Amino acid sequence: MSYRRDHRASRGALLDNLDSLEEGGLRASSSYSNDNDDHNEKxxxxxxxxxxxxxxxxxxxxxxxESHKRMLDRMGNEMDASRGIMSGTMDRFKxxxxKKSNRRACKLAMYFVILFFALYYxxxxLFNFMYG
Incomplete structure (x- = not known):
């Protein structure tokens, strides 16, 4: 019988240890829950x-x-205006x-411009060669 008492006592002690572990586990779990809540809040x-x-x-x-959209709208309007000016200029060139006489005058003006740039160059x- 003493064996049964010892067994019951050890069994009771074991169950008490399990209960305390569960309570500790609950406490640890509760502590973990508070830490987890703090972490979740952060x-x-x-x-x-x-x-x-x-x-x-x-x-x-x-x-x-929106700023770029307004700028592009203004630029589009300006391009439309310049397109109108360019078409008018092209009509004048046409x-x-x-007329043949006008064509000769334009060729002569173009030759003078080319001659001017050639002489400038x-x-x-020569100036760079002499003084440079």
């Missing part, structure tokens, strides 16, 4: 800050896109080149 705060930053960044990008090369 992660949420960090995520909130990132979302706020991204929201500000997308707002800035939107403003920049009228000038339709020659004088510049």
């Amino acid at each position: 992660a949420m705060d960090s995520l909130h800050d990132r979302v706020r930053f991204l929201k500000k960044l997308t707002g800035d990008v939107h403003e920049e896109v 009228m000038v080149f339709d 020659i004088i510049r090369v």
